Amino acid sequence: MTLQAIRTETNAMMDREAFFRHQASNLEPQVVKDLAAKIEAAGVEYIYYALPTIGSRVVAKMVPANHFRRNLEKGICFHRTALSDLQNDRHGNLIGGGIEAREFWALPEPDSFVVLPWDTSVARIFCTAYEPPHLPDVGGRPLAIDTRSLLARTHAAFTERTGFEVRSGTEPEMTWEGPGLEVVKRPGSSPAYQVENLERMRPIYKKLVTYSKAMGLDMIEGDYEDDGQLELNWMYDRVENTADRLVTYRQICKQVAREFGVTASFMPKPYNGQMGNGCHHNLSLWDGDTNVIEDADRVELHVSETARHAIGGMLAHAQGSMAVMASTVNSYKRFWDAGQFAPSTANWGLDSRGCLIRISANGRMEYRVPDAAVNPYLSHTLLIASMEDGINRKLEPGAPDEGCDSAPALGAQLPLTLGDAIGAFVSDTYLTSQLPADLVSIYTKLKEEEWARYCGSITEWDREMYWETMP
16 A cells, blocks of 8 residues: 555544544533533523534524533434535435435534523524444545535644634625615715714614624624615634624524514625625734734735735635635626626735725735625635645735726636636636535535526516517
């Protein structure tokens, strides 16, 4: 047996032990004792055992809290296609294995336990998905399509190889509609930042902040941006924590909307002529307590050599990343509406909001393509992979866009439809090689199915254009 074959077999054996290591950690006496104390102190009667799906939704099972020790050991079983959003193709077949697909086992992570502030008898705990441990060959391995655990493994491996930790802060925007939320603005102007509009949202943002703080989000600021559009931000952190908090925040928004009898949508582009719902990712690289974007060689808004190479990697793989950063058919409407701050080329700039990557004065790289529907686990996984490629190959990002007073820096054209983005994703063999093959296959099928359904749909636009005007 070759040395490489031995390493491969050893890694496979270690993978198969992942479930049992997790299980043993869950059953440590102090872990069981601490979780029991949290449940009792809060008066929790029910627990949601939850996982984010490939489409960034959340699936869960409810279990009475008195069974928590059994769940720490045995976990929760789901049909495998739950993480593929239980999506059928146009022929009625479940994508990701069909109805005959094996289930997976999900072990809870006690540190993620949090009480729902709107009903303190209920708590939520995130889980990690595994192949059932009794299966031959693959039993006990992390499930390939669990994007949450994939991000954790990707970040850990990146830190081990480079010494850098990736931190991120996201800027999720959402559009609210309902009684009392009517917009105040002059014709031809924007309602952004106007106190009157923010005041109309006051009961909503107060409840959002209250619930968010109760669930562990360190809320820092918020504003009113466009018609019905609210953006609230929390403190940046390690990418795993930021991704969990974004998923949690979406759940909070839906709950608050129910309480006020209104709707809150993370649809990327609800209206023509208005801002889409973006979710910019603000990235920084840390070596201990040092933000390496701000090394000693940084001059004014220019970045360090390490950050420049990281930017080069993100730009090199921007086209291939689009199917994840802008993951829906509707996502691409943001890039066709001129003047709406959505970049369509792979360029970077010094505090320029027209670029894909904006370098801010406080030492962060703002990646501006992702929208509010993004899977943050998958988006951060691709960004980490792209940055590492740039650092390893010392990729240069080219000249920065210096702003409105100069000619824009050239950059590659980003895909402008989901169909084109799928092709760019599949063609970026470096990015796809950084993901499990099953995840690449299922994600591609899901996006191809979405694009095909859209292409085959008759819309109001078709009627307006052709019903009475043909031939």
